C-alpha cells in the first residue's frame with residue numbers, strides 16, 4: 001500500500017489500485033431537502049459526479065382533481081400546490097379563467113390582488129431566505145424571517161380568515177373585501193419591515209462564512225438557464241433581465257414604478273448561489289415599493305360585481321402565466337363548454353427549476369449540494385403537484 | 386411575429402411536411418414525425434428564436450387521440466407560439482424534443498407518466514411522478530383507480 | 542418544576558413512584574423527528590419559530606429517527622411515501638409516538654375522493670396516538686395536540702408489563 005497521496009494517485013493512474021463510484025442516497029427524509037425530495041448522488045470521493053433526482057413523493061394528483069371539479073372548486077387545490085405562495089397561485093388560475101370568459105375585474109379588485117400577491121411574495125421569500133440560512137448553518141436569521149412573516153400572515157388572517165391557504169382570489173373577484181384598517185395595517189407593516197431587510201443583510205448576506213459557502217457555488221450560465229426553462233430568481237440570478245410582471249404584463253403591474261433585480265456577481269461569479277439568494281432579498285424591497293404605490297392610489301368600489309353567477313367558459317383553451325415568487329407559474333386550461341375544466345395543466349416553476357440541478361452540481365462537494373438546493377428554493381407541493 | 390406569419394414562414398421552409406393552421410386557438414399542428422425538425426427550426430431561425438419552452442402538456446382528447454401542446458416564448462424577441470401534435474391513442478409515438486430544449490426532458494417524462502405518449506429518442510423515458518412500478522396513465526379519461534397498490538388500499 | 546420551586550431549601554427527600562418520575566422526565570423532553578411532508582409542515586415550522594416556540598415543551602427537532610420519540614406526520618402521505626414513513630417509524634426506538642397533523646394524514650383530507658396516489662390516512666400504515674384536525678391546523682392546534690400527547694405519556698407505564706399501550 002502506498003504511503004503518500006501522490007503515490008496513491010500514481011497507483012490509480014497506473015491501474016494498480018481499483019477505484020469505484022459511490023452512490024449516496026439523500027432524502028426523502030432529509031432535513032435540507034425542503035420536503036420529500038430524494039436525490040441519488042453519484043460520488044467520486046466527496047465530489048459529485050451526477051445527481052439523479054427522484055420526484056413524486058408528494059404527487060397529489062392536482063390535474064386529476066381539476067378535471068373532476070367545477071371551475072371555482074379548483075381554486076383551493078391551486079392553494080395547495082405552492083403552499084408558500086397560495087395567493088399567487090390563486091391569482092394565476094383566476095386570471096386564466098377570466099381570460100377564457102372575457103371578464104374584466106373592477107379596479108379595486110386589481111389593487112387588492114396586487115397588494116396581496118406582493119405581500120405573499122415577501123412572505124415566501126422570507127421563508128426561502130430563512131431556510132437557506134439554516135441549510136448553510138445559520139439558525140438565527142430563520143427566526144428573524146419567521147417573525148416578520150407572521151405579521152403578513154396576521155394581515156391575511158384578518159382579511160380572509162386563513163393563515164396559509166386562503167382560497168381568496170375567485171374568478172372575477174375576491175372572496176371577501178379587505179378588513180377595516182387594511183391600508184393602515186399594510187403601511188405599518190412596510191414601515192416595520194424595511195429595517196428587517198437591513199438586519200438580514202447584516203446577519204446573513206454579507207457574513208463572510210455565508211459568502212464563502214455560497215459564492216462561486218452552483219454557477220448557472222444564462223444560456224443554460226434559458227434552455228432548461230428556469231425562471232424567476234433562478235433566471236434573474238444568472239443575469240437575465242426578465243420578469244413577467246414587466247415583460248408580459250398582467251393585472252395592473254404596468255402602472256407602477258419598480259425595478260427588475262438581476263444578479264451581478266458581486267461576491268463571485270454571476271449566477272452563483274449568492275446571486276440567486278440576493279435577488280430574493282432585493283425583490284422584497286421592490287415588492288415594498290409596489291405595495292406603497294398601490295396603497296397611494298387605492299380605489300373604493302364593489303369587489304363582487306364581476307363575479308359571474310355561473311362559471312361556464314366557452315369552448316377554447318388558454319395558457320396564462322404569472323410571476324410567482326419562484327418563477328413563471330403557467331396554467332394551461334382547456335374548456336369544453338361544461339362546468340368542469342377539460343384539462344388543467346400547471347407548469348410549476350420549481351418543477352422546471354429543479355431539473356437543472358444535475359447540470360449545476362457536477363464537480364461540487366456534497367456540502368455544496370445543500371447550498372445549491374437551498375438556493376433553487378423548491379416547494380415540493382408544486383414540483384410534484 | 387403573429388401565428389399566421391410564423392405559419393406562412395414555416396410552410397415555406399417545410400412544404401412537404403403537412404403543417405396545418407388552427408384558427409381557433411391559434412396554433413400550428415405539426416405531424417408527429419416532424420416535430421423535432423420543426424422545433425430545431427423555430428429555435429435556431431433568426432426571425433423566430435424561440436429559445437424558451439414555457440410548457441409542454443399532454444392531453445387526452447377523449448376522441449381516441451392524444452395531444453401534446455408546446456408553448457414557446459422567445460426571450461430576445463418577446464413573441465409566443467403554440468405548437469400541437471396529435472397522435473392516435475393506440476399508437477402514441479412522437480419525436481422527442483428533449484435535445485432541442487433541455488427543459489423538455491422532465492416535461493416529456495411527465496406527459497409519458499400521466500397521459501402515456503411515448504417520445505421516441507428521449508434518452509431517459511421513465512415515470513417521474515408516479516412510482517416506477519405504477520400501472521396505467523392516470524390522466525387518460527378512461528383511467529380506473531386501482532384497488533390496491535403494494536398492499537395498501539387506495540380508495541377511501 | 543413549578544410545584545417544587547423554592548419550597549424545600551436543604552436537601553429534602555421527595556417521595557414519588559418510579560413511574561411518576563420517569564414519565565415526568567419523558568414528557569418534558571419528547572424529541573421530535575424533523576420531517577415535513579407538505580403544507581402542514583410549514584405550520585409545523587411556524588410552531589417552532591419565534592411566535593409559538595414549541596421548544597418550551599422540551600421539543601428538540603432531531604434529523605435521525607433513532608434519536609426521536611415522536612414523529613409528527615405533517616402533510617399528505619402519498620403511496621410512494623407511505624413505505625418510507627413506515628420504515629422511518631420502524632427505525633425509531635420504543636416507546637415511540639405518532640402525531641398525525643392535518644386532515645391529509647388523518648384521512649386523506651381534500652384528496653380523499655380523486656387522489657389516486659394519496660394514502661387515505663396515515664393510520665393505514667403506522668399506529669397514530671394523537672390526531673390534530675385542520676387544513677392546515679394552526680400552530681396553536683399543534684401545541685394542543687402536543688399537550689394531549691403529554692397527557693398520554695403521563696399515564697403510560699414503562700415499568701409494568703401489559704399496560705395496554707403499544
Ligand code: SF4
Nearest residue numbers: 580616643644645676
Ligand atoms: S391537511 Fe391541508 S394543509 Fe395539511 S398537508 Fe393536507 S392539504 Fe396541506
